[in-house]
Amino acid sequence: MNTALPALLVEAFAAGPCTGNGAAVVLLDQPLGDGWLQGIARSLNQSETAFLLEQQGQWCLRWFTPTCEVPLCGHGTLAALLALGHWGLLQPGQSCQLLSRSGPLEATLGDSACTGQIVLPSGGLIPAEASSGLAGLLEARLGAGPEAYWRSELGYRVALLPPGSPLEALACLAGELEPQDRGGLILMLDCGDTPKELRPTVLGQPADYQLRFFAPGLGIAEDAVTGSAHALVAPFWLNHHGRSSVVGWQCSHRPGGMVCELASSGMIRLSGTGHLLWNGTLHGQSDGSGADSWASLLAAG
Incomplete structure (x- = not known):
């Protein structure tokens, strides 16, 4: 099937253009398969591409480098948070949970469209x-x-x-x-x-x-x-x-x-800024298969 999906690129943990870490964010309207997600990440060629999908009233988030899916990505999480604010799906000061392969991640949009806080697991050295x-x-x-x-x-x-x-x-x-x-x-x-x-x-x-x-x-x-x-x-x-x-x-x-x-959870809260570099629509084709890989995020959350 043909797809036309909102997509943008945020330079995360940066106060202005051409600094920080670029992450593309794609807003899905249905669960799409891993092959399609990997192909888009490879074409966009950012260090990470974040994919957001709303399921059962909750936001699910996955990250892909140009070569593989990763279990955790901080700048991709901040980029996804700021994207939700840009698309009007989250209001300034509002918090949400992003369900990921590293568990639920708390995120809070700042008072402006370019600031936010995310909470990530730390592990240990x-x-x-x-x-x-x-x-x-x-x-x-x-x-x-x-x-x-x-x-x-x-x-x-x-x-x-x-x-x-x-x-x-x-x-x-x-x-x-x-x-x-x-x-x-x-x-x-x-x-x-x-x-x-x-x-x-x-x-x-x-x-x-x-x-x-x-x-x-x-x-x-x-x-x-x-x-x-x-x-x-x-x-x-x-x-x-x-x-x-x-x-x-x-x-x-x-x-x-x-x-x-x-x-308070023992995790680490990261506060930073991001710069919206471009905003548009992503066009592609997918067979629409991918529900199982996304359903696991809901089960883990």
């Missing part, structure tokens, strides 16, 4: 040992190896770098990562040695830490601004700084950031 290959690569590229290294249930690996490491100037590492790090490698460091007036700001607050994220195993050489990565490492930085909120900055080629707080 499990101490591990960096491979000699990664340690040597970082030593060669940055002049220092990792001070600490962790794995996580999300599949991401995390390396803490010494303060002052030239993370922003680092060339993309995707092609040189070993298999254990290809599913998502976070490189992070403290901003404490940089005067506050020289740090980037998010919602008027200076950054406390910065990171970069490489995930060639997910079809993403480097992600611009990664909400799931910040949600994972935020508890470390909240404890490190002894505060109830911290500001994370991602110093990628399209930089952006977010304010991170511990939610």
Whole structure:
């Protein structure tokens, strides 16, 4: 069948155009199959494309990279929230639950159309040992190896770098990562040695830490601004700084950031802004099959 569906692109965790992380959002009017969803994500060629579907009065949300479906995507969730506001399906200040493969995610539209809060699971950092290959690569590229290294249930690996490491100037590492790090490698460091007036700001607050994220195993050489990565490492930085909120900055080629707080559920609340880049209608063909894969979200919620 032919489809004509509302679609837009939001540059998430960004205050203006050409920064932050672009996510396409498509509003479905029926459950469509995984092959169709993957094909659209491949054609739109964003780090993630988010698909929204209302079922039984609840919003279901799925995310696809150009090569696969992922269980969690922070910037795609913020983009979906802001899309609902743009389409008039959510009002300023209104909250909703987005049912996903990572469970129900709370989201609240801000007072303006370009701000919002999302709550993501964090998991935990499990101490591990960096491979000699990664340690040597970082030593060669940055002049220092990792001070600490962790794995996580999300599949991401995390390396803490010494303060002052030239993370922003680092060339993309995707092609040189070993298999254990290809599913998502976070490189992070403290901003404490940089005067506050020289740090980037998010919602008027200076950054406390910065990171970069490489995930060639997910079809993403480097992600611009990664909400799931910040949600994972935020508890470390909240404890490190002894505060109830911290500001994370991602110093990628399209930089952006977010304010991170511990939610009452034990999950992490991320606050950020987004910029609507384009808005239109997506045309395609689908056989309409896909109810089973969407029904699982309702069952989990």
